[in-house]
Amino acid sequence: MQKFWIPLVLWPLILLLGGPNTLAQGGPEYVGSQTCQSCHDGAYDAWSGSHHAQAWMEPSETTVSGDFNDAVFEHQGRKTRFFVKDGRYFIETTDVSDGPKVLEVTGVGGIAPLQQYLIETEPGRQQSLDIAWDQEEKRWYHLYPDQKLPSNDAFHWSGPYKNWNARCAECHATGFEKNYQPRERRYQSTQAEIGVGCEACHGPAEAHLKWAQAPQSYASSPFPGTNEAGLLVSFSENAAETEIQQCTGCHSRREPFQDGNPMPGSPYHDNYRLSLLRDGLYHADGQILDEVYVYGSFLQSRMYDKGVRCSDCHEPHSASLKAAGNAICTQCHSEAGNSRFSSLETKSYDDPSHHFHETGSESAQCKSCHMIERTYMGIDGRRDHSFRVPRPDLSVSLGTPNACSDCHADKTASWAAAVLEEKFPQSPHRRPHFAEVFSAARKAPDGFEDDLLEIALHAEFPGIVRASAIDLLRARATPGVLAKLEPLIANENTIVREAAVSLQSQRPADERFAAVADALNDPVQSVRIAAARQIIGAPPIGVDESTQRSAQTANREWQAALIAKLDFPETHTVIGGTALALRNPQAAVRAFQEATNLDAQLIDGWVMQIRIHMALRDFAAAQFTLQKALVANPTDPVLLDFKRQFTQQ
Structure with a gap:
């Protein structure tokens, strides 16, 4: 037993001191996309002009689209000038501390509808400028036009939340490793290739290259996990989930577990924790709200449930749609149908009898009604991939958006609901919706347990909906609720299992270990890590040695996931909370200090430091911490309340 507990007490300190940033992985080497061209020239040509290939580029005449001809952009009284000198690209701006400063452009992010520019603010640290180039209007614009942040704000373009190494590069590069050095707060990032190259999806091709050079004499790959052609990923007609999970590693809102790109072909849930349908990210009915990308929406759809995959609509190398207009949908939704989806009703969908708009008009496009578009980054339109039927009736009762009102802004949601009822009087799509429960449960701290339980236990709901219902039950997790949901820890759906395990945090400490054992x-790391989080501070009562060893392994996985994110302020708040659960206040203070070192506006981090110092009766340290917090946040009401308390003592 002693052997088990010592590492648990010490590991928050180990994390704060820093440790290995990546898990050693022996595998084939990357060879570069250029190497693929000689055998795969068609795929290479399609890829080379794609958004993937241009996701991250070196600055040059052919890659920089913005006006660097001494163009000046003003925002909130701050001036930024873009110019070229000796073939190199520079930005002179007053939007920095001790400005103005001249900073060199070190990278180009993206191609359309906007292009961003990267600046190395210190060796190895790449930051993404908030001023971007609008490719359609040919103008500079600010991504957050209403903001005027001080340069020491964590959300300033030079702060940790706009750091390219931590927040962006993984999905804009191939074979990326962040390599953050926590002691120095420096990056030593590397990548096999900037841009999303061939090997970002197919995996490092060293063994495949040897196979291609001599396929007859190639016996087998020396690397475990590779297929008969020496590749780590096997895309096939019978492996839709392999393809989907490869794409959604980047096309999802999630928390990463790795230091950079996971090895292509490894399961999504071994590398990420998917964000659920939470308030602020999604509307109550699951429609996109914040920038959540695609996966969380797609998982809600009937298409996903029936086996539709990304490449059914998107050509995987050019990343463009496989057909224009409604033809992309009538591959299946037509009188001819599609033999792969026998349950789909065969009828004429691209017809006024279905869409009741003028044929060929924008309103008659399938996407206009079934894939609402929301704009992010000022001009970047993204479409909801849940492929839902418009529900203006829910807009009337809940205030959720609907596709009809997107176009008919001069009409009410009640009008739209009446039109749909007239056009489709027998529609099954007006039945009760989980949105009615989610909307009410989000607003009320109590009640709705039975309704949420019904959703969580209903096997016909998508896994992400069931998991989100479980998540909403956290504040309502009575012993009865916990007992009814405990069987879901063994559910076949990974997201449901993870949510059910996380719910066990509401159990008394002496019951948690047995509940998540x-x-x-x-078999999935995201679930094991969720379990590891629950056993912190929970005594292993009645647990055998084998389970204790499993706990040690799961804890090491969680440690590695946290180490990979030591440049995230939010990681240190987790470490601080863990240290408190282990009754290690000194480690907790150090963790919350690092959180506020990285993000001085993280009020909860300051508050926790002050409270711990006060609990330890170190009032001088508490007052000193409060003074530092107020320097960074002079008007914060919580900190000012602490100041009043100290003044009255």
């Missing part, structure tokens, strides 16, 4: 051996 089986999950410590779950």
Whole structure:
């Protein structure tokens, strides 16, 4: 037993001191996309002009689209000038501390509808400028036009939340490793290739190259996990999930577990924790709200449930749609149908009898009604991939958006609901919706347990909806609720299992270990890490040695996931909370200090430091911490309240 507990007490300190940033992985080497061209020239040509290939580029005459001809952009009284000198690209701006400063452009992010520019603010640290180039209007614009942040704000373009190494590069590069050095707060990032190259999806091709050079004499790859052609990923007609999970590693809102790109072909849930349908990210009915990308929406759809995959609509190398207009949808939604989806009703969908708009008009486009578009980054339109039927009736009762009102802004949602009822009087799509429960449960701290339980236990709901219902039950997790949901820890759906395990945090400490013991051996890492989080501070009462060993392994996985994110302020708040659960206040203070070092506006981090100092009766340290917090946040009401308390003592 002693052997088990010592590492648990010490590991928050180990994390704060820093440790290995990546798990050693022996595998084939990357060879570069150029190497693929000689055998795969068609795929290479399609890829080379794609958004993937241009996701990250070196600055040059052919890659920089913005006006660097001494163009000046003003925002909130701050001036930024863009110019070229000796073939190199520079930005002179007053939007920095001790400005103005001249900073060199070190990278180009993206191609359309906007292009961003990267600046190395210190060796190895790449930051993404908030002023971007609008490719359609040919103008400079600010991504956050209403903001005027001080340069020491964590959300300033030079702050941790706009850091390219931590927040962007993984999905804009191939074979990326962040390599953050926590002691120095420096990056030593590397990548096999900037841009999303061939090997970002197919995996490093060293063994495949040897196979291609001599396929007859190639016996087998020396690397475990590779297929008969020496590749780590096997895309096939019978492996839709392999393809989907490869794409959604980047096309999802999620928390990463790795230091950079996971090895292509490894399962999504071994590398990420998917964001659920939470308030602020999604509307109550699951429609996109914040920038959540695609996966969380797609998982809600009937298309996903029936086996539709990304490449059914998107050509994988050019990343463009496989057909224009409604033809992309009538591949299946037509009188001819599609033999792969026998349950789909065969009828004429691209017809006024279905869409009741003028044929060929924008309103008659399938996407206009079934894939609402929301704009992010000022001009970047992204479409909801849940492929839902418009529900203006829910807009009337809940205030959720609907596609009809997107176009008919001069009409009410009640009008739209009446039109749909007239056009489709027998529609099954007006039945009760989980949105009605989610909307009410988000607003009320109590009640709705039975309704949420019904959703969580209903096997016909998508996994992400069931998991989100479980998540909403956290504040309502009575012993009865916990007992009814405990069987879901063994559910076949990974997202449901993870949510059910996380719910066990509401159990008394002496019950948690036994409740999640089986999950410590779950085949999926996201579930094992969720279980590891629950056993912190929970005594292993009645637990055998085998389970204790499983707990140690799961804890190491969680440690590695946290180490990979030591440049995230939010990681240190987790470490601080863990240290408190282990009754290690000194480690907790150090963790919350690092959180506020990285993000001085993280009020909760300051508050926790002050409270711990006060609990330890170190009032001088508490007052000193409060003074530092007020320097960074002079008007914050919580900190001012602490100041009043100290003044009155």
